[in-house]
Amino acid sequence: MKRGFLNSAKSKAIRLGSDAGYGSSSTIGAPSMPTPDLSSSGTETVILPANAAPDEPVTVCFFWPGSKEVLMKMPGYPKPLRKVSEPTFRVGEAGSKGLGLFATRALSQGELIIDEQPLLISVRGVPVAVPAMLNQEQTTKYQLREFEKYLEVVLKKMRPADREAFMSLANSHLTDGSGPIAGRIRTNSLGLDGLCPAMTGPMAQYSSVPHYISRMNNSCSPNTTSNFHDASISYTVYAARDIAEGEELTLSYSDVWDTAANRQQTFKPYGFVCACDACRDPISSDRRRAKIRAFVPSVRMWAVNRSLPDDWLINKCLEQIALLEQEKLEGEVALPCRD
Numbered sequence: 001m002k003r004g005f006l007n008s009a010k011s012k013a014i015r016l017g018s019d020a021g022y023g024s025s026s027t028i029g030a031p032s033m034p035t036p037d038l039s040s041s042g043t044e045t046v047i048l049p050a051n052a053a054p055d056e057p058v059t060v061c062f063f064w065p066g067s068k069e070v071l072m073k074m075p076g077y078p079k080p081l082r083k084v085s086e087p088t089f090r091v092g093e094a095g096s097k098g099l100g101l102f103a104t105r106a107l108s109q110g111e112l113i114i115d116e117q118p119l120l121i122s123v124r125g126v127p128v129a130v131p132a133m134l135n136q137e138q139t140t141k142y143q144l145r146e147f148e149k150y151l152e153v154v155l156k157k158m159r160p161a162d163r164e165a166f167m168s169l170a171n172s173h174l175t176d177g178s179g180p181i182a183g184r185i186r187t188n189s190l191g192l193d194g195l196c197p198a199m200t201g202p203m204a205q206y207s208s209v210p211h212y213i214s215r216m217n218n219s220c221s222p223n224t225t226s227n228f229h230d231a232s233i234s235y236t237v238y239a240a241r242d243i244a245e246g247e248e249l250t251l252s253y254s255d256v257w258d259t260a261a262n263r264q265q266t267f268k269p270y271g272f273v274c275a276c277d278a279c280r281d282p283i284s285s286d287r288r289r290a291k292i293r294a295f296v297p298s299v300r301m302w303a304v305n306r307s308l309p310d311d312w313l314i315n316k317c318l319e320q321i322a323l324l325e326q327e328k329l330e331g332e333v334a335l336p337c338r339d
């Protein structure tokens with residue numbers, strides 16, 4: 001997931017990128033103040049769905065104006081969460097990757113594992129008037145400090161159990177000036193866009209933080225795929241291939257089509273070096289992934305070149321399936337290279 005963003009219902013859920021956009025918000029706008037007034041930043045906090053019963057999940061939304069209306073007008077809103085037949089996962093004991101999610105039973109390819117509403121959907125920054133004498137690093141820290149004050153107000157709107165769940169999440173941003181709330185958002189959030197038609201650029205994208213999906217560790221050959229659904233304001237996680245009982249459930253924090261070296265750069269702000277099979281054998285894996293991405297152009301070539309027999313295409317398809325299985329990328333869409 002270099003974290004492509006979500007454009008519509010059923011858009012792919014990808015982690016936001018731990019460094020994406022934070023501390024880069026505009027320096028114009030409302031002056032900072034000790035207890036921020038959310039409306040002065042142009043934002044609002046809403047709890048959705050509005051009429052949820054106390055035992056039904058809700059999402060605290062720290063939104064730019066207009067997003068609430070976009071969500072509420074989605075066809076089918078508010079759609080109930082999809083039912084998962086029997087328990088599918090548990091949060092495992094802390095290991096070398098911290099906590100993680102594990103399958104409690106064998107799961108079949110395509111099976112629904114989780115459907116959950118995020119605890120929080122948040123803007124990625126607020127306009128802050130920064131004192132002129134600050135250098136770049138001081139400016140970023142100042143903006144993060146101001147943002148944290150807004151987030152404190154927002155978090156007070158969470159139900160106590162949800163707030164506790166949020167504050168128990170991992171935080172890999174302990175030394176860069178992020179406060180405890182922004183740090184957890186940066187460590188765990190999935191990107192969300194398409195909810196803010198009046199804005200463009202990084203600030204039009206939201207960070208959303210689910211509870212259980214936040215516990216999923218990275219693999220560059222993830223065994224799940226995830227999507228956001230506007231009408232239920234929820235993320236689904238499906239098995240990308242058959243998963244054995246006890247196996248760790250993983251998702252990808254980076255673009256799996258990126259080279260192993262570039263993916264490791266993406267993981268730096270999360271504070272880990274990925275040691276999945278693909279990252280342990282980067283030369284062979286990069287080569288196979290590049291071949292997988294060359295598949296669509298080769299189909300196009302077959303379509304326009306009448307001298308290529310059908311067998312040529314069938315062999316390409318068989319080779320593609322074998323490569324996808326070798327790289328364990330059954331759930332990923334192989335986008336052709338743009339370069």
Ligand SMILES: C[S@@+](CC[C@H](N)C(=O)[O-])C[C@H]1O[C@@H](n2cnc3c(N)ncnc32)[C@H](O)[C@@H]1O
Nearest residue numbers: 097098099170172188214215216217218270272
């Ligand atoms: C979104 S959280 C994932 C859940 C986390 N392990 C926990 O204890 O809640 C991201 C953090 O998990 C850890 N992590 C995720 N994937 C990892 C991996 N493949 N190897 C090592 N650590 C990983 C890193 O500490 C990262 O900052």
